[in-house]
Amino acid sequence: MSGALAxxxxxxxxxxxxxxxVSIAQSLFIRSVIGLVFLSGIYFIQSRVKHSKGNRTQTNMTVNQPRAKIIKLHLFRxxxxxxxxxxxxxxxxxxxxAEVFALEFTVPIWTLLIASVFLDEKVTRNKLFAIFFGILGVLVIVQPGYALIDYASIVVLGSAICFALSHSATKSLAKTESPLTILLFMCIVQLPIGFILSLTxxxxxxxxxxxWLSVIGLSALLAHYCLAKTMQYAEVTTVMTLDFFRLPLIALxxxxxxxxxxxxxxLIGGGLMLIGNLIGVRGIAKQKSET
Structure with a gap:
């Protein structure tokens, strides 16, 4: 998760x-192209290594063969x-x-609601406290007022809801798909969308x-790899709570x-987020000890 935050x-x-x-659509298109090139290089190296070792078994780093339902979930995500x-x-x-990230950090709220309904994740007291302190930290940092309520803010808030849907789908995919497979489908699906929208x-x-386009392409690839990998080890609501740390980091x-x-x-807001995350982590440790 530290890799994802950075x-x-x-x-x-x-x-x-x-x-x-450069237009947003074109940036996203080129990001997908860079991602595909990089992933192709990884798969080529893996295939050469497997061939030299005479190993034909599939590892968790190779592309799985997803069923039709899984493909639909990739498309949805x-x-x-x-x-x-x-x-x-x-x-x-x-x-x-800092304001963009603060508005984006309504994602844990939406994710908590979505995950509790569709992923059967429990809404525990520790999770609620962690989200409460995280949101409180956001409010302290940005000190929101009427100036935030404008067109750009509404767009970012809408994107937060879409991120929550995407993260919930990632958690579901992480149960059966490797992080590289999730990344590969991300590039394949989003590349034509970005290309069509950037033509005008x-x-x-x-x-x-x-x-800078290369920086966007490679950092996005690494961020989503780390995020997908994190989803294999923790509930999506826990991951999104840890994501609050991104706000003081981006403010710096x-x-x-x-x-x-x-x-x-x-500093005060970052401290509140730290408290929230410690509460969340303590809740995870308690659940593990009980099981």
Whole structure:
């Protein structure tokens, strides 16, 4: 999960650097192309290694053969994930990074509701306390007012709901699919969507733009690999609670790279999130000891 937090923060920097220069759809399309190229290289190396060892058995790092139901779940996950990313990239270009992440962190609330209904995850007292302290930390950091209630904020809030649907689908897929398989379908499904939507305002990237597109492609790949891997070991509501740590981290990025103000509420909010996560982790340990 630490790898996911760091990778998502790097991804946000790349998205901010390209804002207004390359369209969101085109950025997502090129990200999928980079992901496919990188994954193809991994599978090629694996196949060569297996061939040299004379091993024809399938490992958990190879592509599984998903059933029709699994394919539909991949499609469901990636359509909502694409919509969520589009809204996220849109918000990053218009709002301070900390505010975008704060609005995005309504995701644990939606995820808790969705997971309790469709994944039969228990809504425990520790989870509720963890989410409460996480949201409280968000409110302390961004100190929301009427200025947040605008078009960009509504779009980011809508993307948060789509992220929750996507994360819940990822948790369901992680029961049978390897992280690399989930990533492969992500690139395959989202590539044509991004390409079609980018045709109307396509521009060829120049110079440093290719660098930032590569940063977006590789950091997104690593972030989602770490996230899918985390889903194999923890409930989706627990994972999303840990994701609260991304807000103080990205706020520090805003201070360091974009001269956004560093304020005491950032430290207080981060402390509240830490308390929430400690409560959540304690609840997990208690459940394991009881079983």
């Amino acid at each position: 990778s998502f923060s790097i991804l946000a920097i790349g998205a901010r650097e390209l804002s207004g220069e 990636n359509v909502f994930h694409f919509i969520a990313q589009y809204g996220w990239f849109f918000g990053i270009g218009l709002l301070p990074l 305002d396509w521009v060829w990237p120049q110079g440093q733009q290719w660098l 990025v805003g201070v360091a790279f974009y001269n956004e103000a560093f304020e005491v509420p950032l």
